[in-house]
Amino acid sequence: MNDTISKYKIGDAVMVAAENPTGNPRTPRYIRGKRGVIGLVHGVLENIRDHRGIHKPLYTVKFDLSEVSTCHDQDSIWVDVHEEWLSEVRPDS
Amino acid sequence: MSGKHGHKPFEGHMHDYLAHIKAVEEDLEYYRAKRFEPRIFYLLRRGVVTFYDLLKVRSTLKRKDHFFEIAKPQGKNIEARVRYLEEWLDEYVKGIALVSARTVEGMDMVTEDNRKERGDYDDFFKIKKKEHHGTLEERMVNVERDLNDYQELLEVFVQALIKRGWATREDLAQRWKQLHEERPWAGGVIVAKAWTDPEFKHALLTTGREALREMGVHQGKVGKLVVVENTDIVHNVIVCTLCSCYPYDILGDTPWWYKHESYRTNIVQNPRACVKEMFQLEISPGKELQVWDSTSDVRYFVLPQRPEGTEGMSEAELAKLVTVDSLIGAGYALEPAQLSAREAAHVEPEMPRVRPD
Numbered sequence: 156m157n158d159t160i161s162k163y164k165i166g167d168a169v170m171v172a173a174e175n176p177t178g179n180p181r182t183p184r185y186i187r188g189k190r191g192v193i194g195l196v197h198g199v200l201e202n203i204r205d206h207r208g209i210h211k212p213l214y215t216v217k218f219d220l221s222e223v224s225t226c227h228d229q230d231s232i233w234v235d236v237h238e239e240w241l242s243e244v245r246p247d248s
Numbered sequence: 249m250s251g252k253h254g255h256k257p258f259e260g261h262m263h264d265y266l267a268h269i270k271a272v273e274e275d276l277e278y279y280r281a282k283r284f285e286p287r288i289f290y291l292l293r294r295g296v297v298t299f300y301d302l303l304k305v306r307s308t309l310k311r312k313d314h315f316f317e318i319a320k321p322q323g324k325n326i327e328a329r330v331r332y333l334e335e336w337l338d339e340y341v342k343g344i345a346l347v348s349a350r351t352v353e354g355m356d357m358v359t360e361d362n363r364k365e366r367g368d369y370d371d372f373f374k375i376k377k378k379e380h381h382g383t384l385e386e387r388m389v390n391v392e393r394d395l396n397d398y399q400e401l402l403e404v405f406v407q408a409l410i411k412r413g414w415a416t417r418e419d420l421a422q423r424w425k426q427l428h429e430e431r432p433w434a435g436g437v438i439v440a441k442a443w444t445d446p447e448f449k450h451a452l453l454t455t456g457r458e459a460l461r462e463m464g465v466h467q468g469k470v471g472k473l474v475v476v477e478n479t480d481i482v483h484n485v486i487v488c489t490l491c492s493c494y495p496y497d498i499l500g501d502t503p504w505w506y507k508h509e510s511y512r513t514n515i516v517q518n519p520r521a522c523v524k525e526m527f528q529l530e531i532s533p534g535k536e537l538q539v540w541d542s543t544s545d546v547r548y549f550v551l552p553q554r555p556e557g558t559e560g561m562s563e564a565e566l567a568k569l570v571t572v573d574s575l576i577g578a579g580y581a582l583e584p585a586q587l588s589a590r591e592a593a594h595v596e597p598e599m600p601r602v603r604p605d
Binding site: 180181182183185195197200202203204205206207210213215220223224225226228229230231232233234235236237 | 358359360368369468469470471472474489490516517518519520521536537538539540541542543544545546
């Protein structure tokens with residue numbers, strides 16, 4: 156793991172791409188096009204049992220439950236997302 | 249397999265046969281459609297084994313040459329028959345592990361291949377699972393018949409691998425033996441240590457696997473481990489909405505419902521209602537519920553809160569309070585009185601099977 160290669164840091168506001176940007180399918184549909192905040196930064200992880208090759212840096216993104224579902228409880232969903240799926244969101248936009 | 253039937257014989261009595269059989273049905277279909285048949289398709293597509301190999305093996309195979317031996321039930325009563333089906337399911341799952349990994353040189357199937365092959369990303373490739381209905385007796389008869397069919401295909405598949413020269417019977421026998429060497433479930437010990445040793449707890453929450461390695465807990469190579477702590481203000485729940493990722497190399501098999509679509513869908517749509525309906529957990533309004541969806545290289549488990557009234561208890565005593573569900577956030581650790589009540593009623597302790605990688 157190497158933090159210097161991760162583009163985002165904890166607390167950054169991000170948006171998940173609506174469409175699959177590079178063919179990496181490990182981003183569930185319910186968060187596509189949704190906004191969240193970087194919760195954990197994992198860097199690049201090697202995981203030879205799960206897949207070949209190395210993916211882009213990985214983050215755990217925190218979403219308000221109301222952003223990703225029709226439920227309005229003040230709860231949160233934390234989802235692992237690779238960097239190519241994310242773009243920066245200005246806090247006031 | 250579910251922790252509910254990951255038992256050792258004579259440790260306790262079963263209380264709900266139907267629940268046991270339903271767990272067997274779920275797991276049986278899961279392992280057939282999500283593990284075994286995708287593996288067959290993967291090798292068929294690459295010409296490693298063909299349909300015709302399977303047919304030829306099937307027509308000439310003699311009973312005495314079978315690779316797998318399935319023990320007969322230890323009695324005719326319902327409990328003995330349920331246990332027999334559970335043990336058989338366990339052998340079937342081990343048999344799938346035998347042919348899933350490293351049996352064919354250069355044809356290693358990483359988890360990602362399996363996910364594609366079984367349709368995690370494309371419904372077109374989904375293999376239909378059977379639905380089960382009927383009385384307990386009907387369901388037991390059906391499960392036995394399915395197990396018989398599924399086991400036969402597994403047998404024929406193994407024989408075809410041997411016949412085509414992809415594996416030797418001796419190597420498979422050696423690996424089969426290894427697959428039966430179970431390791432003790434470490435969930436209780438890890439949590440009890442975290443409850444009593446603040447330094448270890450800090451290490452566990454910040455370094456995950458490294459802390460476990462120092463503690464001497466055996467583990468495989470299944471991604472990064474993140475442990476999330478339940479507190480007075482946060483209740484954590486774990487899920488994998490894309491498939492069923494779980495730190496099984498440390499914590500053994502998941503309960504059957506963890507892999508079930510209803511849990512995987514509902515827990516991210518309406519978590520409070522989901523944990524209330526499925527696990528009878530009422531999360532107080534003052535607590536934030538955090539759902540962790542392990543969609544990639546991270547595996548999660550929950551560090552449950554230490555129950556009230558456990559001051560002065562030893563680590564060994566505390567470890568008994570830790571349930572499989574509490575590590576997913578689908579339950580709490582037991583209070584001492586709850587454990588005593590379970591012991592008095594001879595309820596079998598939950599003890600998932602942890603198999604070699």
